[in-house]
Amino acid sequence: MTGLETEEILSAIVFYLLSGVVVGSSILVITLRNIFRSALFLLLAFFATAGLFITLDAEFIAAVQVLIYVGAIGVLILFAIMLTRRIQDPVAKSTTRSFILGAFVSAAFLFFLILILGKIYLPPFPETGADTEGITKGIGRMLLTYYLLPFEVVSVLLVGALIGAVVIARKEEARGGEPPEVALERERKDREITDSKPDGNGLEQNDRKH
């Protein structure tokens, strides 16, 4: 066996391992009943995708995948979950009512996606010289010359997201998020769980019970 063949087999193994992690954790994301665990498996899928990028020699994209998807988007998703009102329900009801219909729509989507991707004409990427100067340099050069306008528009998009979040957050706060009497009632109930007597020390009491 030549060295090249060994490398090909090795990269195939790595590819199928990473793809397996991506597919497996994606399935867990949509089937798990606990929404928080779903989010954690989504992060695992993101992370394995970063590994796939590395097998494609796209190191910069892989780094960005970890930095932005696993890091930033992950934090955002977890915060979004912690902001939901029904979070105290440990088992969030899934909204998928019709499994068969969903599977049919997904299959149809996949079918048309393959159909379109087979026919689409992808204009050849303007010569980056990625082989000679490294992919990060290639991206930087293309971003600041050929794709300058999209690059600057990205900053406007980011500002739009920031301003939109402020507007929504202020609206939410004006509504008080949760009416204060509801919050107080919940807090009182929570205390009752740990202290059965208002004056007693919850920990000592629990000790005596066992």
Add this chain to the structure above:
Amino acid sequence: MASDYIVVCVMFFIALGFVGVALFVAKLVRPRRPTNVKLTTYECGEKPWGGAWVQYNVRFYLVALAFVVFDVEAAFLFPWAVVFKKLGLFGFIEMAVFIFVILFGLVYVWRKGALKWV
């Protein structure tokens, strides 16, 4: 080359194994005499109450989103920095415009008092 990342892969599995072995060995040698106080959730010495699954203030989300925005900005700085010398002043102005637009967003958030913690 992707094959350079075999080192990273090996490191990953060593790290994973380290956690597993350390926890397993600790389980073998440690005494186990649980009392209720020992099993209580540690909350900085406070007596814990309520669940951990409470609804968070929406301000946390705002800070997280601001973090995402500036994280994306930082990600764009890397490829720019690599070719900075080649692009010269033109590249500097391009990035200055980019950062200026995003800074406008930060000023907006600041002026609206969204970063104030009340």
